[in-house]
Every structure is written in structure tokens, then in C-alpha cells.
Amino acid sequence: APAVHAQPAPMVLKMQTSWPSSDIWMTFAQQYVDRVEAMSGGRLKIDLLPAGAVVAAFQVLDGVNDGVIDIAHSVPVYWYGKNKAASLFGTGPVFGGSATTMLSWYYAGGGQEFYRELTQDVMGLDIVGRLGFPMPAQPFGWFKKQVNAVSDIEGLKYRTVGLAADLLQSMGMSVAQLPGGEIVPAMERGVIDAFEFNNPSSDMRFGAQDVAKNYYLSSYHQASESFEFLFNKGLLEDMDPDLQAILLHSVEAASTSNTALAMDNYSADLQKLQDEGVEVHRTSKDILAAQLEAWDKLIPTLEEDSFMKRVLDSQRAWVERVTYYELMNSPDYQLAYEHYFPGKLKL
Amino acid sequence: MIDAHVALMMLGIFIILVFLGFPVAFTLMALGIGFGYYAYFDDGRMWRAFNRLAEDSDTLTSAITWFEGAFNNRIFDLFINQTYTVMSNEVLTAVPLFLFMGYIVERSNIVNRLFSTLNVAARNIPGSLGVAALVTCALFATATGIVGAVVTLMGMLALPAMLKARYDKSFAAGIICAGGTLGILIPPSIMLIVYAAASGVSIVRLYAGALLPGLTLVGLYLLYIVCRSMLQPKAAPRPTKEEVPEVPLPKVLWMLATSFFPLAFLILSVLGSILFGLATPTEAASIGALGGIILAASYRALTFDRLRESVYLTVRTSAMVCWLFVGSYTFSSVFSYLGGEHVISEFVSGLDLTPLQFLLLAQLIIFLLGWPLEWSEIIIIFVPIFLPLLPLFDIDPLFFGILVALNLQTSFLTPPMAMSAYYLKGVAPPGILLTDIFKGIMPFLFMVIVSMVLMYTFPQIVFHLPDLFYGAR
Amino acid sequence: MIRFIEFADKLSAWFGKAFGWLIILMTLGMSYEVASRYLFNAPTTWSLDVSFIMYGTMFMMGGAYTLSRGGHVRGDFLYRLWKPRTQGMVDLVLYLFFFFPGVIALIFSGWKYAARSWGYGEVSVNSPAGVPIFQFKAVIVAAGILLFIQGIAQVMRCIMCIREGYWRNAEDDVQETEELLMKQGVAKSDGS
Numbered sequence A: 001a002p003a004v005h006a007q008p009a010p011m012v013l014k015m016q017t018s019w020p021s022s023d024i025w026m027t028f029a030q031q032y033v034d035r036v037e038a039m040s041g042g043r044l045k046i047d048l049l050p051a052g053a054v055v056a057a058f059q060v061l062d063g064v065n066d067g068v069i070d071i072a073h074s075v076p077v078y079w080y081g082k083n084k085a086a087s088l089f090g091t092g093p094v095f096g097g098s099a100t101t102m103l104s105w106y107y108a109g110g111g112q113e114f115y116r117e118l119t120q121d122v123m124g125l126d127i128v129g130r131l132g133f134p135m136p137a138q139p140f141g142w143f144k145k146q147v148n149a150v151s152d153i154e155g156l157k158y159r160t161v162g163l164a165a166d167l168l169q170s171m172g173m174s175v176a177q178l179p180g181g182e183i184v185p186a187m188e189r190g191v192i193d194a195f196e197f198n199n200p201s202s203d204m205r206f207g208a209q210d211v212a213k214n215y216y217l218s219s220y221h222q223a224s225e226s227f228e229f230l231f232n233k234g235l236l237e238d239m240d241p242d243l244q245a246i247l248l249h250s251v252e253a254a255s256t257s258n259t260a261l262a263m264d265n266y267s268a269d270l271q272k273l274q275d276e277g278v279e280v281h282r283t284s285k286d287i288l289a290a291q292l293e294a295w296d297k298l299i300p301t302l303e304e305d306s307f308m309k310r311v312l313d314s315q316r317a318w319v320e321r322v323t324y325y326e327l328m329n330s331p332d333y334q335l336a337y338e339h340y341f342p343g344k345l346k347l
Numbered sequence B: 001m002i003d004a005h006v007a008l009m010m011l012g013i014f015i016i017l018v019f020l021g022f023p024v025a026f027t028l029m030a031l032g033i034g035f036g037y038y039a040y041f042d043d044g045r046m047w048r049a050f051n052r053l054a055e056d057s058d059t060l061t062s063a064i065t066w067f068e069g070a071f072n073n074r075i076f077d078l079f080i081n082q083t084y085t086v087m088s089n090e091v092l093t094a095v096p097l098f099l100f101m102g103y104i105v106e107r108s109n110i111v112n113r114l115f116s117t118l119n120v121a122a123r124n125i126p127g128s129l130g131v132a133a134l135v136t137c138a139l140f141a142t143a144t145g146i147v148g149a150v151v152t153l154m155g156m157l158a159l160p161a162m163l164k165a166r167y168d169k170s171f172a173a174g175i176i177c178a179g180g181t182l183g184i185l186i187p188p189s190i191m192l193i194v195y196a197a198a199s200g201v202s203i204v205r206l207y208a209g210a211l212l213p214g215l216t217l218v219g220l221y222l223l224y225i226v227c228r229s230m231l232q233p234k235a236a237p238r239p240t241k242e243e244v245p246e247v248p249l250p251k252v253l254w255m256l257a258t259s260f261f262p263l264a265f266l267i268l269s270v271l272g273s274i275l276f277g278l279a280t281p282t283e284a285a286s287i288g289a290l291g292g293i294i295l296a297a298s299y300r301a302l303t304f305d306r307l308r309e310s311v312y313l314t315v316r317t318s319a320m321v322c323w324l325f326v327g328s329y330t331f332s333s334v335f336s337y338l339g340g341e342h343v344i345s346e347f348v349s350g351l352d353l354t355p356l357q358f359l360l361l362a363q364l365i366i367f368l369l370g371w372p373l374e375w376s377e378i379i380i381i382f383v384p385i386f387l388p389l390l391p392l393f394d395i396d397p398l399f400f401g402i403l404v405a406l407n408l409q410t411s412f413l414t415p416p417m418a419m420s421a422y423y424l425k426g427v428a429p430p431g432i433l434l435t436d437i438f439k440g441i442m443p444f445l446f447m448v449i450v451s452m453v454l455m456y457t458f459p460q461i462v463f464h465l466p467d468l469f470y471g472a473r
Numbered sequence C: 001m002i003r004f005i006e007f008a009d010k011l012s013a014w015f016g017k018a019f020g021w022l023i024i025l026m027t028l029g030m031s032y033e034v035a036s037r038y039l040f041n042a043p044t045t046w047s048l049d050v051s052f053i054m055y056g057t058m059f060m061m062g063g064a065y066t067l068s069r070g071g072h073v074r075g076d077f078l079y080r081l082w083k084p085r086t087q088g089m090v091d092l093v094l095y096l097f098f099f100f101p102g103v104i105a106l107i108f109s110g111w112k113y114a115a116r117s118w119g120y121g122e123v124s125v126n127s128p129a130g131v132p133i134f135q136f137k138a139v140i141v142a143a144g145i146l147l148f149i150q151g152i153a154q155v156m157r158c159i160m161c162i163r164e165g166y167w168r169n170a171e172d173d174v175q176e177t178e179e180l181l182m183k184q185g186v187a188k189s190d191g192s
């Protein structure tokens, strides 16, 4: 009789995100899951769960550390209450580098070792982390009325996260940090009266356009973020080396497919929002300049911490060299766009 | 045995334990942890440190490491995580504040003023005493948000007054029981906050949604009182001048201005600031509590003893509600981890029900649960079992929540555990029998059912205000 | 045993009541936030954090107090028909199997959770005000310890009840209006 190859039961891992099930980022996380399952030839299976399925959105780090969940799909800024340095991995000061510049710093400029030092040595966590998907710069967000000057945003109760919260607080806003799924209910309850989350698709899916009509693109508050994948360290180390490699390298693989998905969806949804009557603006030069000044004031306070100082020095040196090359080398894309689609851009 | 069967066993054991009368919060915690230990049992993970231990380590070290391994089950971390999630739940922060407001208002001597004023103001309406009693109940129940105090206070105040005016005793008792139960429906109801926390439905949408159904029910009650008084004057005779003195209009207005309007204003400002997004429910509740304190002080009813009592009762009732959440969060996450939720939804979708049949079945079960259980247990533990089924039948959880709030009105009013009736019986004059009370309640129960049918036929009664204030979903 | 029960009742009540006063702070704090926001256009940065810290601390620390006064909700429609001795026996078994595991987990796992947070000096991420929350996580452990002590007292209560045939309840305390009025009502009709 022909030998029947008994397929061993797959190892099932639980992966929880910090996003509500309706967020497009669940699809981004699914791309990661698909890659892991395909590459492992069925030896790994991942149960993908939305925020709150096991632990709350902001508690995924505790969850992975304790092994309540095996993998988390989140952003470092969500746990910056445990250590402020977390927000340097994606939501730090903008020296001029994009998310791609900073993700390159993570993989090639020493960022990954800093991250490991922070989580494992400084904080003693039982986790391994990886960053992936360089996010497009995050819009300044959603406002009920037009905001043009800095004085227009003073006193507004605004939702953002991480150092961006410190930044906008110093510009006179009153800042609350909430998970994405709680933004619209918070607007309805009056907890906040303006907010940013991340991108046109996510924003549209949780109904931003129902509670505010002015959408401001371009901002320095979070211009270089990426996703964070958290793995339980003990679990990872007990796995076969090839499966470990699949779990870790799939972060890099999903990064490219995530970028494509983002470009397609974010742009289409921006148009949809405009069709639905949302007024899309670019954030005023006045506010952008004030943001840079606010960063100027914030950076020295961060640098009082020796670990943060080392990270910031490393990032600054990286941006100074790399972005010089990027900007010097980059052709004027705007010129080409105007050439082929004249009169469309309103910058 | 597959895990889904284990989940059903967990639910079964839970129900048995509830029947044995052990405090439910701890039963839930224990079952969550016990079954969670099974669900998350993972010897590779739990005894990883033990397995890595070198062969030559001494017996004591290995024993300790093994023992630590036994407690290295992730259920314990999950349990603490869920506990913290309840502790940091923003929606529930409004619960102690609304309770506090209620306790303060209860002790502010306002009921007497309110009832005598409304009596005078309504004196020319048929069934005036009954109308005044119902409006007092409704307003007071709305401000205090829970049953109990309203029924007993009114039972001591309005019931003797109505009996003295030769009201039919069942009719009089029914009015107080039904009116006193309205607090769990009309916002700012504490029950709706708890439903919001259990279901994830926005609390402000729930409040907006409950407003018209609440007013509809009050309207139906009033309609019944007035019509019955006109058709059967013997049941509700016009009060004599000695019973309700004739008071000149300016004096009536003054009485209204000092008793009715301050409380009405307090409730409206709390509710208005929530609905118009001027304040979060928590902030509005704090304003309400502060307003209640000021109101009580202005009636010279605020003593340190009363404040202290209110504080202590607030902490006890908050602990009662919130510890239930601590238990149920852990219980239900283990239950769904074991696939319990899935098996129930498979079973229900296999029944091939129409949405109406499902709705009727669900409401019937909730009605029956209302016999042995209190509203807090029903909302926190049993309603979440129905919630994942709602999408199967395309039923909005907001709509479902309001129906449940209406339904629970009945559970306070029907035997065997008709709390409203028992409270009233406890303070009523000896001549009033429980059967009199139940007889009086029947027509009001009918009105509740009428309002549920109305809501089902015209869902706009629920959706109109939330859609208007916050946009259609 | 009686001494211990009294001690536990007093301890639980003291902590529950002491932390109950947080409701006043909460009322004033949230009202201040609203006033500050609308009168001075200066919303506070701390109100959200402070509100849930106070709420969470209050109900957690009130758990043992509520237990000592029999305030935790129970499905008692059968229970209250039984003789006290039967109640005591059932309760005794259920306390041992269904009370202590959860409470001990609160203490030990809560300790692990709180100690870690304490180690980072964790602050809330809700606002840049950086309101500390590590002490708030320690409340889990404190609440667990209070419940554990009260639980032992409850077990002793059960044993005494089985022996004596009646419950030794905690001494009189504040009561709900309806309980109070109903008691008065009963007293009145007994008198007449």
C-alpha cells in the first residue's frame, strides 16, 4: 500500500492586533499571516484576532510578555507609558527622514540593537520585536472647523499618541491618547473634539467623516512610523530555526505587500472621502513651522535620558547622511506630476 | 470530549452554582480560572524552565521549579489583564458617580416636596393623585437610576395619600410599582451604562435611543391612568379640598419653581450635556452629583451623616456591579476561547429562525431569567451570550439593548421575584395584599408589551434621536 | 473565631469606607475639568486618567467591604428558603472551592503584574501628563489581600453558623433606603 504521509498537526499561534476588526490594518496583518502559513508549508498556523479579543489594544506588550498571546501586531508608541524611549521607534522627532529612512535605520543603522537593548536589557521583557511597513506620513487629522493658524488649535481636545501627544500639548492642545476603535465613540461622548489616527482608509473605516468634515494632510507629528511585531521570546526560541526565520523574515516580506496595499487603498479612499463631502486641506505652513519649533523644545528634555540621547544621536547622524543623499538624488516628482496631470495638485 | 463541550459544561456548572446562591462575581472568577487552566494548559510552556534545568540540580530546586511551572499557566496573566481592563474601563467610570448622585437625591427630602407640589398642580386632571404619583416616580427614578428607594419612599408617601382619597388599592399600588421601575430605562440609567460596557455600544447612542421609548412608556402609563380615572371614577375619586387644598396659581408656580424645576433642570442638564456632546457621561454624572449635593443643601437636607451614608452605599453598590465585570470578563473570554460562543451561534443558526422569532425567543429567555436573577447579572453575564448572535439576524445591538431595558421593567413587576412589588408590600399599610399589588400591576405590564410592539413596528422610535444627533450608522 | 470575624469586618469596612471618599474627589475633579474647559478654555490633562484611577481603586478596595455586608449579588431564590445551617454548609464548600482560587490569583499574579509595572515606573499613556499608574496596578494585590482576609472570616462565619444554627452578621451599617424603610414598615406593623 502506498505510504500515507501523516502530516503533523500544525503549531497554532495566537496573534492579536491593536486594531478593531473593521480596520484595514487587519488585512495588513492577514498578509503577514498568509506569508507565514504559506512558507511554513502548513507547519505554522496563526489565529489572527482583533483588539480586545484577548487583551485590550494598549496591553498587547504585557500580553505577549506573559504569553497570553504569542504574537502582537501593534506600534511601539502604544506602550510608551512603560518607557518613553519606545516612541523613538517610529514616532520620534522628525529630522527630515521619512518612514522608509527610519525603517532603514532600524535594519541597517543600529536601530534594531537599540530596540533589543531597550526591551530586553533595560526593561527585562521576554519579547523579541521587529518593525515593518514604513507608513506614509500621518495626516494632522480631523477637525470640526477649519484650522489655519496655531491659535485655531489651542484649547482643542485632540487625540494622538506618543511623543506627538507631548508635542501638541506644548502647542496648546489638550491631548488624549486612545486606541483607534475608541476615537469615534470618544468624539460622540465629548472626550475629544479633534483627532488624528493614521491614514485615509483606517480613518474612513471607523467613521471619521461622520464626526468631522475637515481633513488636514501632511504633518510632522508622526512622519516616520512603522508597525511593530512582538513575539514571545521563550516561545520563539523553542521553535525550529527555520520556523523562527519564517516568523521573523515574514515581517520583511509583508512590509512590501503592505506598502502596495496601502498605496492602492489610501489613495482611493482619500478620493472617496472627498466625494462624500470631506474637505481635504494641507496643514498650514504656520502650524508645520510651529511643530518643528515644538520639537526643538522637546528634544533636549528627551536627551536628559542617556539611553534616549544615544538613540537620538544615532538617528540624527543617520538622517544627516542618508536623507542628504535621498533629497539630493530625488528628482522633482512634483514637476513630473504637474507635467502629466496639470492643475490637479493644490499644495 | 471536544473543547466546545467543555465550554457548555462550564456554562452548565455556572448555572448550577448560581442556583446554589454563591456570590456570582466569585463564581465567575473561579470558573474562568479553573476552565482557563484547562484551556491554556501547555506543558511545553509551563515547565519550560523545569525542562531546561540541568540534570544535576538538587531536588529542592527542581521541586520549586516544577511547582512554579504549575502556576505558569497563562490564565493567571489573562485574569489579571482582564481585571485591569475593567479597572480602566472609561465607560464604567460613570457608574459610581451616577450612583452617588442617586443616593444624594434620595436623601434630599425632595420626594415629599415634589409629590405635594404635583398634587396641587395636577388637581384638575382626572386621576390627579395618580398622575402626580407617576410623574414623581418617573422623575425621581430617572434621577436616582435604580429601583428600590423610589418604590419604598413613594409607598410611604403617595400610597397612603391615594388610599385616603379612596383610590382603588390595586390601582394605586400599580402606579407606584410601575413608576418606580422607570429609572432603569429612562436615561441617565445605570443599567444602560452597564449594557454599554458589556456590549460595546456607544453609551451616548444608547441614551439617545432610550429617550423616546422611555417617554412613550411614560405616556402610555399616563394615558392609562387618566382614561381609567375617567371611565371608572370610583377607582380614582377627585380629591376633596381637605385632601388636596386649592392653592392660588402664583403659589403653585412658586412651589413648582422650588421643587419640580430644580430636579427637572438637574436631570435635563445632565442628559443634555451628554447628548449634545458637551460633556462625557462621567463628567455629566459628576456635575449631577455636585448638583444633587447643592440641591440637598438648599433644602437643608444635607447632613454629614447623609453624605457619609451616600458615600458608603456608593462604594458598596459600585463594587457589586464592577466585580461582576471582573468575573464575567475572564469567564467569557475563556468561554469563547473554548469555542462556546461558536457552538451557541452554530446551534442558533441551525434553528432556522426568522429575526422576529429570534427576537421573541431572546426576549422570552431574558424575561424568564428576570425571575431568579437581578438586572446586573442578566446584563453582565447573560446578555453577552446573545450579542454575537445579533448579526446573524441583522439586529442592531442598540435596538436590542433598549428592548432588554423595556423587558427588564417587567421582571421587576412579575412574580416570583417582583422586587418592586415586594418593596411596596414591605412599606404598605397592612390592608394591602401582594395579590392586590399584582392585580394593579397587570395593566402596566400590558403597556410595557404594547410599547415593545410599538418599538418593533416603528424602530424609528429608537433610532430617530441617535441618528439625528450622531448620524445614521 | 468571633474576634477574627470582627477584626476582618472592621478591616474591610475601614478600607472600603476610606476609599469610598474618593467619590467626592472624583465629583469635584470631574466638575473642575468641565468648569475649567468651558470657563477658561483650559481643559486639564489629567482628568481622564484620574477618573478611572479613582473609580478603579474605589470599587476594587470596596470588594471586601461589600463581601462582609453580603452585598455581592447572588441568585438567592433557593438559597434563602434554606435553613441557616444548610446555607452555611453549602457556602463553606463553595467558599473553599470557588472563592480562594481567584483571590489567591489576584494576589500572586497581580503581584507579578504590578511589580513589573512598578519596575518601569509606568505612567498612563492616555495623556502626556504622565499620570503614574504603577501604584494603581498594585491596587489589584491590595484588593486581593483584603478579600483573602475577609474570605477567611466568611469561612469562619459558615463554621459558626453550622455549629450554632444562625448567622452572625456584621454589625449594623448604612443601609439602602428601601431596606431601611421596609424594616421600619415591618416594625410598625408588628407594633400595631
Ligand code: NA
Pocket (backbone or CB within 6 Å): A138, A160, A161, A196, A197, A198, A222
Ligand atoms: Na497617528
Ligand code: NA
Pocket (backbone or CB within 6 Å): B370, B371, B372, B410, B411, B412, B413, B414, B415, B416, B417, B418, B419
Ligand atoms: Na422578577
